Amino acid sequence: MIERLRHWLHRHRHPIRYAQLDTLLHTQSLSREALLEKQRHDLADILDFAVTQTPYYAETLAPFLNHVPVELSTLPILHKALITQHMDDLLARDADRTQVKVGHTGGSTGNPLAFWYDDAKHELMRAGMMRSYMLSGWRPGQKILNFWGARQDVVPGGVFGAQFGDAIAAEHTIAAHEYTEEQLIEWAHFIQRYRPVLLQGYASILSEVARAVIENGLSMPKSLLGVYSTAEVLTDSQRQHMEQAFGCKVFNQYGSREIPNIACECRHGNMHVFTDMVMLESVPQKNKTGSNENRLLVTSLTNRLMPMIRYDIGDSGRLLGGACECGLPFPLMEMALCRQNDHIRTRSGKIVHPSYFNRLLYGKTQIRQYQWVQHSQSRIVLNLVAPQPLNADTLASLALSIHQDIDPQLSLEVHYFDHIPSTVSGKHRFVIGLA
Numbered sequence: 564m565i566e567r568l569r570h571w572l573h574r575h576r577h578p579i580r581y582a583q584l585d586t587l588l589h590t591q592s593l594s595r596e597a598l599l600e601k602q603r604h605d606l607a608d609i610l611d612f613a614v615t616q617t618p619y620y621a622e623t624l625a626p627f628l629n630h631v632p633v634e635l636s637t638l639p640i641l642h643k644a645l646i647t648q649h650m651d652d653l654l655a656r657d658a659d660r661t662q663v664k665v666g667h668t669g670g671s672t673g674n675p676l677a678f679w680y681d682d683a684k685h686e687l688m689r690a691g692m693m694r695s696y697m698l699s700g701w702r703p704g705q706k707i708l709n710f711w712g713a714r715q716d717v718v719p720g721g722v723f724g725a726q727f728g729d730a731i732a733a734e735h736t737i738a739a740h741e742y743t744e745e746q747l748i749e750w751a752h753f754i755q756r757y758r759p760v761l762l763q764g765y766a767s768i769l770s771e772v773a774r775a776v777i778e779n780g781l782s783m784p785k786s787l788l789g790v791y792s793t794a795e796v797l798t799d800s801q802r803q804h805m806e807q808a809f810g811c812k813v814f815n816q817y818g819s820r821e822i823p824n825i826a827c828e829c830r831h832g833n834m835h836v837f838t839d840m841v842m843l844e845s846v847p848q849k850n851k852t853g854s855n856e857n858r859l860l861v862t863s864l865t866n867r868l869m870p871m872i873r874y875d876i877g878d879s880g881r882l883l884g885g886a887c888e889c890g891l892p893f894p895l896m897e898m899a900l901c902r903q904n905d906h907i908r909t910r911s912g913k914i915v916h917p918s919y920f921n922r923l924l925y926g927k928t929q930i931r932q933y934q935w936v937q938h939s940q941s942r943i944v945l946n947l948v949a950p951q952p953l954n955a956d957t958l959a960s961l962a963l964s965i966h967q968d969i970d971p972q973l974s975l976e977v978h979y980f981d982h983i984p985s986t987v988s989g990k991h992r993f994v995i996g997l998a
């Protein structure tokens with residue numbers, strides 16, 4: 564009863580979000596053929612919009628659109644460096660410039676990126692997330708507990724800012740960018756008291772909470788229907804730990820801040836691509852180490868603020884044929900991403916999530932690549948690829964943040980490189996903790 568009341572109140576507070584959720588649930592009920600037909604239309608519309616509404620695409624895309632039908636695979640790729648260079652020219656002409664905001668991503672591949680967003684895009688993102696949650700059996704109005712590693716999301720204006728401790732939203736967010744062993748146990752006790760239906764958060768944090776639950780023999784509430792893992796690679800052992808500790812299924816979500824809701828796992832463990840929100844391509848490419856990978860390119864079908872066509876998101880994976888027994892019409896994919904996330908550990912026993920270090924570099928878009936490496940408990944090195952060295956003020960403020968937030972004894976060194984080597988698997992590690 565309380566859940567139904569909460570749902571009703573929440574629906575009234577966020578009418579746009581729920582209208583979008585209704586639309587998304589409708590497209591989910593279409594046949595595979597109808598869905599793909601809609602995707603073709605949506606793609607043609609967004610290409611037309613991009614060319615007529617943005618200076619960037621008017622210049623780069625127009626020459627390719629003379630021949631119909633347009634072959635997506637012939638269009639230029641949008642690399643992160645191009646977004647940084649042409650940020651203003653990617654904003655739609657008719658965008659209300661008093662309403663647009665700049666979001667930041669630390670970039671799992673080590674490229675800080677800025678992008679435009681507004682309230683409408685935020686609402687659609689939340690609607691898409693709700694649809695993904697519903698794959699577990701969750702219904703609007705039921706409780707969600709977020710363990711979030713990115714500090715900026717849990718302040719007012721952040722992804723979860725408006726819902727922080729919001730009883731109507733039935734959603735609570737724990738800022739989990741750093742923690743101790745005692746903290747993990749406290750959070751496990753909070754799960755027991757709060758009795759959420761879903762847990763959501765970074766795989767690295769949720770698997771640490773799971774470890775503490777198992778090691779301390781804590782029982783988890785029967786209310787739990789699913790654990791939504793996001794933002795990071797989810798390893799098989801992390802998944803097993805979480806399913807054992809929380810007694811429910813783990814759902815891996817795929818999306819980014821700049822293009823959310825790309826894909827999500829269903830109850831059968833298959834990852835479905837949300838073809839009503841994105842057009843996803845997998846393109847074979849040689850990586851920096853010379854080996855082949857299937858690079859994922861994402862085209863947002865909904866972003867009419869900052870169109871992103873064939874965006875090189877920095878991950879690899881494959882599109883799969885066939886259907887899933889769950890009955891969803893969305894086609895299948897398989898991730899090959901290996902977003903390595905290491906934690907930094909201090910002498911006082913504090914464990915700091917890698918996203919803290921990404922956050923320190925937000926807005927510093929002159930940085931082309933970065934990597935934080937902890938060499939000892941008293942020394943951390945920031946390796947950078949940047950056209951110019953950071954100025955003295957920036958360096959001083961980075962060191963000050965680290966001393967204030969982490970450990971006054973941790974010394975910071977910055978080294979410059981032409982290129983930061985990838986790991987054996989060909990992936991960039993942006994934070995490397997002590998071995």
Ligand SMILES: [Zn+2]
Pocket residue numbers: 829830831832833835887888889890891
């Ligand atoms: Zn399925």
